[in-house]
Amino acid sequence: MATEPxxxxxxxVVKRFGQQAALDGVTLRVRRGEVYGLLGPNGAGKTTxxxxxxxxxxxEAGTVSVLGxxxxxxxxxxxxxxxxxxxxxxxxxxxxxNVHFFGAIYGRVDGVRDALExxxxxxxxxxxxxxxxxxMRTRCSLACALVHKPDLLLLDExxxxxxxxxxxxxxxxxxxxAAGGRSIVVSSHVMDEAERCDRLGLIRFGKLLAxxxxxxxxxxxxxxxxxxxxxKLSESPA
Amino acid sequence: MSASRVQAITRRxxxxxxxxxxxxxxxxxxxxxxxxxxxxxxxGGGEVPKMGVVNLDxxxxxxxVASTLASSKTVSASSMSQADAEARLKSGDIAGYVLLPSxxxxxxQQQRIVTPAVHLEGSQPxxxxxxxxxxxxSFVALAGQAGGxxxxxxxxxxxxxxxxxxxDYFGAAFIGLVVFFLVFVxxxxxxxxxxxxxxxxxxxxxxxxxxEIVLGYMLGFTVLALVQSAxxxxxxLLVLHVHNVGNVALIFLLEALMAIAAVNLGIFLSMFAxxxxxxxxxxxxxxxxxxxxxxxxxxxxxxxxxxxxxxxVLPLTYAxxxxxxxxIKGADLTWPSLQxxxxxxxxxxxxxxxxxxxxxxxxxx
Numbered sequence: 001m002a003t004e005p006x007x008x009x010x011x012x013v014v015k016r017f018g019q020q021a022a023l024d025g026v027t028l029r030v031r032r033g034e035v036y037g038l039l040g041p042n043g044a045g046k047t048t049x050x051x052x053x054x055x056x057x058x059x060e061a062g063t064v065s066v067l068g069x070x071x072x073x074x075x076x077x078x079x080x081x082x083x084x085x086x087x088x089x090x091x092x093x094x095x096x097x098n099v100h101f102f103g104a105i106y107g108r109v110d111g112v113r114d115a116l117e118x119x120x121x122x123x124x125x126x127x128x129x130x131x132x133x134x135x136m137r138t139r140c141s142l143a144c145a146l147v148h149k150p151d152l153l154l155l156d157e158x159x160x161x162x163x164x165x166x167x168x169x170x171x172x173x174x175x176x177x178a179a180g181g182r183s184i185v186v187s188s189h190v191m192d193e194a195e196r197c198d199r200l201g202l203i204r205f206g207k208l209l210a211x212x213x214x215x216x217x218x219x220x221x222x223x224x225x226x227x228x229x230x231x232k233l234s235e236s237p238a
Numbered sequence: 239m240s241a242s243r244v245q246a247i248t249r250r251x252x253x254x255x256x257x258x259x260x261x262x263x264x265x266x267x268x269x270x271x272x273x274x275x276x277x278x279x280x281x282g283g284g285e286v287p288k289m290g291v292v293n294l295d296x297x298x299x300x301x302x303v304a305s306t307l308a309s310s311k312t313v314s315a316s317s318m319s320q321a322d323a324e325a326r327l328k329s330g331d332i333a334g335y336v337l338l339p340s341x342x343x344x345x346x347q348q349q350r351i352v353t354p355a356v357h358l359e360g361s362q363p364x365x366x367x368x369x370x371x372x373x374x375x376s377f378v379a380l381a382g383q384a385g386g387x388x389x390x391x392x393x394x395x396x397x398x399x400x401x402x403x404x405x406d407y408f409g410a411a412f413i414g415l416v417v418f419f420l421v422f423v424x425x426x427x428x429x430x431x432x433x434x435x436x437x438x439x440x441x442x443x444x445x446x447x448x449x450e451i452v453l454g455y456m457l458g459f460t461v462l463a464l465v466q467s468a469x470x471x472x473x474x475l476l477v478l479h480v481h482n483v484g485n486v487a488l489i490f491l492l493e494a495l496m497a498i499a500a501v502n503l504g505i506f507l508s509m510f511a512x513x514x515x516x517x518x519x520x521x522x523x524x525x526x527x528x529x530x531x532x533x534x535x536x537x538x539x540x541x542x543x544x545x546x547x548x549x550x551v552l553p554l555t556y557a558x559x560x561x562x563x564x565x566i567k568g569a570d571l572t573w574p575s576l577q578x579x580x581x582x583x584x585x586x587x588x589x590x591x592x593x594x595x596x597x598x599x600x601x602x603x
Contacts, residue, residue, distance in 0.1 A: 054443035078445040088436030105444050144440070 006065070007032050007152050007183030008053060013062035015048055015206075022048040024206035025062070030185055030199075035178045037197030038187040039230065045206040046187035047085060050154050053185070054082050067151055078106055081150035085157050087141040089129045095140045096125035099147050106148035115143040118173060135166050142170070153177065155186040159193060171196050191227045202233055209233045260516065268522045275530055275545075282542035287365040288314045289372070290323040290335030297343025299380060304338070306376040313372040327357060327396055330575075333365035333539075334358040336373050336391075346387055352377065356391045360398035361566040362537050363407050397567050402481055409480030410565040411534045411558040413470055417493055418500045418554065419525055421463045425504025426517040429455065434513070452595045456501050463497030484564035488571070492560050495583045499553070502590035509597040528554045553586035 008030035015023040022045045030036040038046045051057040052064050055072025064071045067079055089098050099116055103109040116122045119139035129137060142158060155174075159167045171193070174184055178198070186197065194200055195214055202209040202217065210217055210233045214226060221229035255262055291307055293300045307315040318326070323335040337355040339345070346352050356373055358366045370391070377389040398406065432438045441451060471489060474480040482489070507524065511517040529535070531545060532554035538546055549555045560579030563569035569576040 051443075056439065056442055074445045074447070077443060080443070082440065082443040084436050084439055086436040088440045090437060091435065102440070102444070105441070105446055 005032070005068075006030060007034070007067060008036070008185060009063075009065040010049070010052075011063045011065075013049070013052060013059040013064060015052065015057055015059050021206045023052070023059070026203070026206065026208050027062075028201050028208055028211060030183055032183050033178055033181050034198045035174060035184045035186065035196070037194045037200045038185060038203055039189065039191075039194045039200050040187075040203035041189055044203045046203055047156055048206075049203070050082075050156050050185065050187060053154055054080060078148070079151045081145035081148065081153045083142055083145035083153070083155045083158055085160065087134075087137040089137060089141055089144065091130040092128065094126050094128050095121050095132065095136075095143070098129060098140060099143045102144040103147040108148035111147045111149055114149075115147040118146060119143045120169070134161050135163060138162055139166070139170075151182060153182055153184045155184065157187050157189070159188070159190065167193070191225075191230070194226055202230055204234050261519065264519050264522065268526075272522065272526050272530075275527060278542060279530060279536060279545060282545070284536075284540050284542045284545075286312055286314050287333040287368045287540060288316075288331065289369050290318045290326065290332050291315050291338070292320045292323050292335055293317060293338045293342075294320075294340040295338045295342035296340065299343040299346050300338045303336075303342075303376045303380055306379045307336070307372060310372045310375065312368055312375075315372070323357070327359055330359065332359070333362065334369040336369075346380065351388045351390065352380075353390050353392050355394055357394045358396065360395035360402060361407070361562060363398075363402065363404055365537060365540070397483075398481060402566075405478065406481035406566070407562075408534070409474055409478065410482075410561045411532075413474050413480075413489070414493055414496050414557050414561050415529075415534060415554075416470055417463060417467050418496045418557070419521075420466065421459060421497050421500035422504045422507075422525075423518070423521065424462075425455070425459050425501045426508040426511070426520065427514050428459075429505050429508040430511060430514050430517050433508070448598050449595055452502075452505060452591070452598060455505060456498065456591070459501040459504075460494075460498055463501065464494055467493040467497055480565070482565045483568040484566075485570060488564050489561065492557065492564065492580065492583065495580070495587055496557050499583065499587045499590055502587065502594045505594040506590050506597055509594075528552055531555070532558050534558055553582055556582035 006029045008028070010026055010028050013023050013026045014021065024045075026045070026049060038049065040046050048057055052059055053066055053071065054077060066076050069076045090101070093101065096112065096116065099112050100109055103112050103115075113122065116125050119142050121136065121139055121143060124132070124136065129140060132140065138158065138161065142155075145153065145155070153174075159170060162170065174186065175196070178184055186193075188194060197214070199211065199213055200217055201211045210220060212220065217233070218224065218226060218229050221232040223229050223232060255265075289307070291304045293304045295301075304315075304317060307313065308317075318335070320337065323332070326332045327335060335357050337357065339354070342352070342354070354373075356370060358369060360366060370393070373391060374389060377387065381387045381389070393400065395402070432441075467490060471486070471493065475482055475486070503524075507520050508517055511520070531541070531549045532552050533549060538549045538555060541549060556579040560576055560583065563573065563576045563579060571577065571580070
């Protein structure tokens with residue numbers, strides 16, 4: 001474990017879709033036990049970057065290493081939890097059956113109860129997913145990403161469509177997991193969420209504009225609000 | 239009721255289709271393709287059934303029947319020895335033959351009743367009908383010559399029998415067909431749902447190997463397909479009493495192979511569709527031409543030549559023929575024709591399994 005200084009090590013990654021460069025030479029590192037926020041508007045390349053971390057996007061240039069290994073590698077995938085933007089669940093199965101299925105894929109069905117309790121769905125475990133509310137589906141989707149107790153958690157806009165109360169709860173859990181030594185990469189375009197991350201990467205047009213703690217980014221831009229910092233840093237390329 | 243609101247919906251639908259070129263092509267292209275195929279099949283100067291004439295009669299009336307049959311447009315008749323006719327009937331080369339005995343002319347002139355033996359292959363009721371009709375027409379000519387002759391043929395069936403009807407003929411093919419098409423459509427739609435609801439993305443980001451996904455899908459749907467096959471088979475044999483002289487286990491084996499092929503064809507073709515809507519569009523493209531050309535309704539041997547070549551490329555043709563070989567002719571695995579049918583279906587299975595596994599990799603990466 002000590003031989004893996006970084007949970008994520010992305011070096012000069014380029015990926016184009018047609019003429020459009022989704023990632024245009026992104027370099028960033030996420031330390032172990034860190035909550036790293038990827039902040040940027042829609043279409044900035046956040047999802048593409050996260051997908052490249054699990055090998056779903058093959059970079060045209062640059063390297064992607066996760067937990068000390070060049071991706072893609074199946075053994076490393078077993079240690080990553082990936083929560084997609086859309087709550088990717090089987091609507092005909094119950095919450096528990098969904099989590100159990102993903103647990104079985106990772107060979108960790110022992111984590112089903114923990115995962116469901118962590119997202120407060122243990123009491124609703126027998127409910128069929130299609131009958132759950134949007135927020136519950138998001139939590140169930142998170143449970144599926146957590147069931148195998150991954151070392152690295154990738155969350156693609158996990159709090160979209162989630163009410164403020166639940167958002168606070170979820171962030172509370174993310175912080176606890178990080179405290180337990182897990183690394184988390186979370187993408188968002190909501191500024192107040194970004195304030196809860198250890199470090200932030202501002203991404204726009206496939207480029208990393210700035211990186212650092214919230215305080216560092218604010219002072220770099222010379223403003224008090226993160227939102228203003230983001231706007232200011234977007235104008236002058238870092 | 240607001241005209242402008244109705245108009246808004248109408249307009250929106252037309253706008254959507256303008257962007258969906260594939261559906262447009264299907265909407266306006268597929269009917270022409272299917273109708274053209276059907277037209278060619280029925281009016282394209284397809285081949286008429288082949289029959290033999292075994293004329294042992296030395297008198298003039300036997301030759302008269304033989305020459306009338308030879309000039310018939312509804313069958314292609316040729317003279318042959320009885321041994322030859324029997325052999326060619328068994329090999330499926332001819333659909334039947336008429337046997338004119340040595341005392342044929344004498345019989346007609348003395349008894350005014352003719353009972354020639356008509357030997358029919360019997361597995362294809364349509365062909366049997368054509369031959370019986372042509373034979374009786376040839377005796378109409380005879381009646382004109384000899385005056386007032388009663389014609390009662392003695393029909394001998396190689397397969398099937400007098401009670402063998404259209405359902406017996408179609409039943410054998412449909413047992414396989416129903417399973418093949420339903421399983422294909424259900425698998426294709428299920429796989430697209432996996433893609434659409436985002437769970438496939440999740441699976442691809444897990445340590446699952448592509449082969450594990452394809453194999454897991456295959457086994458899951460094969461369980462369903464086998465239960466369905468057993469149900470269809472039991473209903474056909476026990477309730478509908480579809481003619482069967484073959485081994486039920488062999489029928490089930492062939493059905494199971496078709497089901498596995500259908501599952502993998504569904505996985506493979508779902509790669510070329512983005513929505514469930516587009517998957518359903520494969521029905522007229524993949525299924526209807528096979529319905530017309532696999533010999534299910536129209537015997538392959540009576541299709542126009544170029545279509546016969548096409549039929550012989552379709553795996554379903556072999557599956558249908560295999561089922562008929564077993565159920566109607568009682569074929570077992572020692573028959574070369576059934577070995578060919580089974581071999582082609584098995585080969586097709588392996589082909590679509592490999593195709594499904596490779597395409598899954600390419601589309602995701």
